[in-house]
Ligand SMILES: [Zn+2]
C-alpha cells in the first residue's frame with residue numbers, strides 16, 4: 163500500500179502548520195495554518211507542491227491561527243476538500259478567521275495579490291463556516307477519497323491544548339498513524355490533560371514546541387510566583403498588565419486569578435478583559451458540560467470582569483486603582499491593546515508587566531521582556547525605556563519534552579516524525595527518542611520533501 167507524508171508548512175518551525183498524508187489513494191491534509199510572521203508566499207500552506215496527488219479531506223486540529231488561519235486559502239485552492247474539525251473548533255473558527263482576516267486585509271494589501279486576500283472577506287469566511295463538518299471525539303469516521311483504494315478511519319482524540327483541540331489518528335489497511343498536533347499532557351486550570359491512545363501505533367507525528375526547554379514549570383508553581391508579583395505591585399498601589407493570547411491563555415488566566423483572590427493569595431482587584439477574547443469566553447462556556455473540562459459547568463464569563471474599551475484605553479480606572487489588565491495581543495504586536503497600554507505602563511514605577519506566554523524574537527514583547535530598567539530598548543520600531551517592573555512566567559499549553567518522550571515510549575512507534583518546533587527543539591527530541599527507543603526510524607521532515615511512511 164502507498165503511504166506518503168509531505169510537510170506543506172511548519173517543518174522545523176512553528177509556521178503555516180500543515181501536513182499532507184496520502185493513504186492508498188486518499189489524500190488528507192492535516193491543518194491549514196497561517197504563518198505567525200512570514201507574509202511572503204510561505205504565509206500559507208504550500209499546496210502547489212502536491213501537483214496531481216489526490217486531495218480529499220482537510221482535518222483541522224484546533225482554532226489557533228497557525229493551524230486554521232490558512233484554511234480559507236487552502237479551501238479556495240482545493241474547493242473539493244471536505245473540511246472536518248470538532249464542534250468547538252467549528253464554533254471558534256469564524257471568530258478567529260474574521261479577526262485574522264481583518265489583520266490580513268490591513269497589513270498585507272501590499273505584499274499579497276488582491277485575489278488571495280479576497281478569501282478573507284467577511285462574507286467568504288461566513289459562507290465557509292457552513293461547509294465545515296464537525297466530528298465528535300473518539301467517534302471514528304470512515305473516509306475514502308475519489309481515487310482511494312481502501313477506507314481510511316479518522317478519529318479525533320482530546321489533546322488537552324485548548325477548547326476543541328484534537329490529536330488525530332488515521333488507520334488504513336493495518337497501518338496506524340497518530341498525529342499529536344498541539345498537545346498538553348498536564349492539567350491546565352480549565353481544560354484537563356490530553357486523552358490519547360497509549361497502545362502501539364506504527365507512525366507517531368509529534369509536535370516539539372517545548373522540547374528544547376529544560377524544565378517546563380507546572381501551573382500551580384507558576385501561579386505562586388505570579389501571586390507574589392501581583393502582591394508586590396498592588397502593595398505599592400500599582401496595576402499589573404498581562405499581555406495575553408485571546409484563545410486559550412485568556413480563558414485559563416481568568417479563573418487562575420480568581421482562584422488566587424478567593425484563596426486570599428492576592429487581594430480582590432478588578433480584572434479587565436477585552437478584544438475577541440470576551441467572545442471566545444462565551445464559546446468556552448457553551449461547551450462547559452459537553453467537552454472535556456476540569457470542572458464541568460464552570461463558566462469563564464461568571465468570573466467578574468470589567469470590559470476594556472478601546473476608545474477609553476488610555477484613560478481607564480486601572481491608572482487610578484490597583485487592577486489586573488489582561489489585554490491582547492500576547493506578544494504585544496503593534497496596534498494591539500497590550501502594545502498601547504505598555505507604553506503608558508513604562509512611565510509608572512509602581513506598575514508591573516507580567517509576561518505569561520512565548521515571545522517571538524521579532525515582536526515588541528520580546529524587546530521589552532529582555533530590557534533593563536531605565537536602559538533604552540527597541541519597542542516596535544521606537545526607542546523606549548521603562549521604570550515599571552517586568553517579569554516572565556511560563557504557563558505553557560504544550561507538553562514538556564519528558565511527556566512527549568513518555569508518549570513515544572508507551573506507543574513504541576516504528577517511525578517518529580518530529581515537527582512544530584524550531585530546528586534545535588526538533589533535533590533534541592529526535593536525539594532523546596533515539597536514545598530511549600533505539601532502532602526507531604526518526605524523520606525531521608523538510609518543507610516539501612516526500613517521505614514514505616511504510
Ligand atoms: Zn495551538
Ligand SMILES: [Zn+2]
Pocket residue numbers: 176179226228229344582
Ligand atoms: Zn501550534
